[in-house]
Amino acid sequence: MEKTKDKIATIILYVISGFVILLLVAFISYILIKGGSSLTPSFIFGNPKFTEAGGGIGPQLFNSFYLLVITLIITIPIGVGAGIYLAEYARKGKILNIIRLSIETMAALPSIVVGLFGLVVFVQMAKWGYSLIAGALAITILNLSSMTRVCENAIRVASLGVKESSLGLGATKWQTIKKVILPMAMPQILTGIILASGRIFGEAAALIYTAGMSASPLNFSNISFIDKASPFAITRSTETLAVYIWKINSEGMLPDATKVANGASAVLVIMILLFNFTARILGKKLHESYTGKI
Template sequence: MKAKTADRIAISVIVGIAVLIIAVLASLLGYLLIRGLSHVSWHFLTSAPENIKAGGGIGPQLFNSLFLLVLTMLITIPLGLGAGIYMSEYAKANRLTNFIRLIVEVLSSFPSIVVGLFGFLVFVNLFEMKYSLMAGALALTVFNLPLMVRITEQSLRGVPREQKEAGLALGLSKWKTISSIMLPVAFPTIVTGTILAAGRVFGEAAALLFTAGMSSPRLDFTNWNPFSQTSPLNPMRPAETLAVHIWKINSEGLAPDAPEIAAGASAVLILIVLLFNFGSRWLGRVIYRKFTATK
């Protein structure tokens, strides 16, 4: 077989596989969105299930998902940044460092259900947090922390070595070089990775079944006392998130319009995850252009 013929065949196979994958993803997303968006309305997004006669509404679940996301990222971002900076700039190249990197890689590939069981044993039972948003946030921190560490480490390692050496040559301390030279250059990539990690948190369900719970108290959105059990700002209350709600309403089938509720909630969840992905790319490009002064 001639080289040009083999090259055309290889290109055709690769293009065909790419088109097949895109077609499958587009058809899946199109089916879910077309089926679900017809059931989405402002009332559906803001009302509680018990406030609608047919059993619909995802208002509390949507709020719980956003609140859980904020709690998780408030814990994950400082720990991930600190660990990533240490692994990239301070840790020596030895067996211990290699072992830590191996552990990070293993944790990043753990099934979420295993992380949920760990959270149930440690946070819910051992620390007696019971089913709560905080227990769910800590479990998702364990789930997301390896990704955040790797993103930060790889972003800092991607900074040109000359820039780091120039800062040290000017007499800057190591931390000043990292904070003033390396982090601004790596910041766009870190932001992109952080938003993608946030999207993973928003769509997670398995780990939350064992930590945040599958039910929520009736929330009073006029009560902003974080110590009250009915306050939406109480991090120690059980909370059913949007992803868990989709699983629960499909498995129980108690609501008369369960398929419509699940379809609408799935469409909302997909749109939010897509917004996270597109938003991370857009924000990363904007920040990169700002730091590099490119158009």
């Protein structure tokens, strides 16, 4: 009887897993089929004779990657640091309860609310205007709770069995965290980074109110983090690919807006898939190098 129940439960889990995979494959296939005809160099990089995407989606694609880099530079140190504190240093009490309540509350915040908060604080009060740094900070608020929880769980699991051994051999607590626990927790932490990256690529609501909806031509000969004419400036308005897809669908300014949106969506999905696969391969290599498997 118990074996029969176990087989039935196993079959049900396999069916659910297969349905999830099938749903993902169908979703990705639909987007790629609808937008596949637009995936040309002219569509991505621009061409004076090509008007379907207003000259190409190259600026929006670059803005998405650049926003990803800036946001991860802010999110990763804070998320990993918070995870280390909660897993290794925090003591049970009112302060810890307040921290966990704050993390749970941040995780439940709608992106549109975070966008309005960023509009008031970063755009208006800080007087940064619609800028890349304002958008990066808004996305950081959205991602910080999940990043912190992933890092905390990864560090807590990785420390089992090795923490006492390292301390017993004479290593300090920080040496144990830095040299033993963090390398073992790296694959799980990288998973959190991948999840955060997907949120950055696909987010639009929060960026509309903070990063803006204008994409100027890119002049890579001008390298500056302050001059708004430079593509690397964190103070310039930054229209990402997700925001661009929303804008052309909502405004209807282009005669072939549907085709452009389908093509831009296909590019966005391909970029996310490439990033996920690359990040997982890199994470595996890092884990093997830290654990001495190479």
